[in-house]
Amino acid sequence: xxxxxxxxxxxxxxxxxxxxxxxxxxxxxxxxxxxxxxxxxxxxxxxxxxxxxxxxxxxxxxxxxxxxxxxxxxxxxxxxxxxxxxxxxxxxxxxxxxxxxxxxxxxxxxxxxxxxxxxxxxxxxxxxxxxxxxxxxxxxxxxxxxxxxxxxx
Amino acid sequence: xxxxxxxxxxxxxxxxxxxxxxxxxxxxxxxxxxxxxxxxxxxxxxxxxxxxxxxxxxxxxxxxxxxxxxxxxxxxxxxxxxxxxxxxxxxxxxxxxxxxxxxxxxxxxxxxxxxxxxxxxxxxxxxxxxxxxxxxxxxxxxxxxxxxxxxxxxxxxxxxxxxxxxxxxxxxxxxxxxxxxxxxxxxxxxxxxxxxxxxxxxxx
Numbered sequence: 001x002x003x004x005x006x007x008x009x010x011x012x013x014x015x016x017x018x019x020x021x022x023x024x025x026x027x028x029x030x031x032x033x034x035x036x037x038x039x040x041x042x043x044x045x046x047x048x049x050x051x052x053x054x055x056x057x058x059x060x061x062x063x064x065x066x067x068x069x070x071x072x073x074x075x076x077x078x079x080x081x082x083x084x085x086x087x088x089x090x091x092x093x094x095x096x097x098x099x100x101x102x103x104x105x106x107x108x109x110x111x112x113x114x115x116x117x118x119x120x121x122x123x124x125x126x127x128x129x130x131x132x133x134x135x136x137x138x139x140x141x142x143x144x145x146x147x148x149x150x151x152x153x
Numbered sequence: 154x155x156x157x158x159x160x161x162x163x164x165x166x167x168x169x170x171x172x173x174x175x176x177x178x179x180x181x182x183x184x185x186x187x188x189x190x191x192x193x194x195x196x197x198x199x200x201x202x203x204x205x206x207x208x209x210x211x212x213x214x215x216x217x218x219x220x221x222x223x224x225x226x227x228x229x230x231x232x233x234x235x236x237x238x239x240x241x242x243x244x245x246x247x248x249x250x251x252x253x254x255x256x257x258x259x260x261x262x263x264x265x266x267x268x269x270x271x272x273x274x275x276x277x278x279x280x281x282x283x284x285x286x287x288x289x290x291x292x293x294x295x296x297x298x299x300x301x302x303x304x305x306x307x308x309x310x311x312x313x314x315x316x317x318x319x320x321x322x323x324x325x326x327x328x329x330x331x332x333x334x335x336x337x338x339x340x341x342x343x344x345x346x347x348x349x350x351x352x353x354x355x356x357x
Contacts, residue, residue: 128276129239136275147279149272 001075003028009075014043029080037083038093041068045098048072049079052099055106057113059139063087064115068095085115094120112137178316178323185228185254186309188217192227192251194244197234199261199295206298213298218305224250229308231301232285235263235270236278245284256288256312257281258304265290 001009003023011018017040022029032040053069068081085092094117095102106117107126114135117123125132134141191213195203207213207220221227224247236244248257259281262268267279281287288311289304316323 127239132238141275143275146275147272 001077006075006077006079010047013047017043024080027078027080029082031082031084034083034085034092038095041070041081041093041095041098044070044079044081048074049077050074052095052101053078055095055102055109057109057115057137059113059137060084061087061139064090064113066092066109066115070099090115091118092116093118094123096120111135114138179313181317182313182315182323186312188219189229189256189305189308190219190221190227192224192230192247193220193222193233194230194247195233196236196240197261197263199233199263202295202298203231203233203260203301206301211298211302213302213305216302216305224248225252227251228254229256229258229288229305230285231258231260232264232281233260233295235268236281237276238278239276241278241281241284244281248285254315256308257285258289258291258301258308259287260291260301260304261296262292262294265292268294 003026006028007018007021010021017030017032020031022031030040030044049070049072051071051073053071055066055068058065058067063084063086066083066085068083069078070081071078083092090113092115094106096106096117097119103121104126106120107123109115110117110120110123111125111127112135124130128136134143136143193200193203195201203220205211213219218229224230228251230248230251232244248255259265263270263277264281267274267277270277271279278284289308291300291304293300314323
């Protein structure tokens with residue numbers, strides 16, 4: 001199913017998601033507000049997106065943009081889902097109840113960006129030591145133990 | 154190394170032959186140095202060279218060094234790869250589980266100093282000597298298996314200076330080839346900077 005066909009399919013079944021759909025660099029992108037995020041992801045799963053590929057985050061300075069990638073074997077389609085959360089106290093609904101494979105990936109995003117996934121069964125650090133302070137992939141992260149490369153300064 | 158390494162020649166040269174007098178120290182050091190079973194602490198790309206060193210092309214076993222997966226079986230821990238702050242307690246714990254006497258080889262730039270992760274990183278330990286007593290450092294990114302074998306030979310030279318009496322050091326005239334360019338003084342007793350081997354002249 002190519003992007004145009006998928007768009008028609010999506011608009012026929014979920015007309016409320018239709019205006020949120022766009023195409024960026026040849027990939028279908030669904031930009032969702034934080035309020036209806038979990039319901040929209042649940043709708044996408046019911047639509048046939050049975051495979052959760054990844055979740056990551058981008059520090060857009062004004063806030064954090066969460067980027068999800070879901071795939072559908074039945075439709076042979078893949079979709080990016082984006083959702084912007086505010087910088088102070090970033091919270092978003094967890095999708096572990098929909099796709100269990102999101103478990104460790106959401107923990108990684110929490111570990112490096114400090115985004116709280118509401119409803120996650122076990123939200124704690126995964127890559128960094130448990131006593132690590134701060135979230136190192138944020139643009140405003142400062143760490144006195146980091147040695148700057150001399151030719152960068 | 155010690156005379157005991159050249160037993161055959163010594164027996165041939167002796168009047169009558171058949172009897173050799175040695176010290177217990179040299180016998181113990183010889184036995185320890187010739188069967189250094191290795192704990193392969195491979196965490197990154199250096200582990201590929203560590204694995205290659207054990208297999209048929211390089212055949213680490215001819216030096217008596219043999220990888221064992223259990224720290225309780227091993228004498229020397231070869232830390233091959235980047236050690237993150239999360240991994241460091243596990244490495245330390247494995248090292249504590251090894252039976253004495255035990256030695257540590259830091260293989261590759263990451264284990265020596267953090268390597269390419271020395272700058273601008275929040276998660277990497279800058280050299281395993283921050284938490285482990287390292288005996289031999291091998292530079293290289295990654296070092297070749299020959300470098301690892303050279304490190305084991307250097308470690309054997311170091312072991313030859315140890316005594317079974319804990320506070321005593323043996324003065325051993327190491328049998329170095331003249332071409333090594335290293336004076337005897339530098340190789341006696343406690344190791345000096347001469348113990349740092351550099352495989353390919355990397356910048357760090």
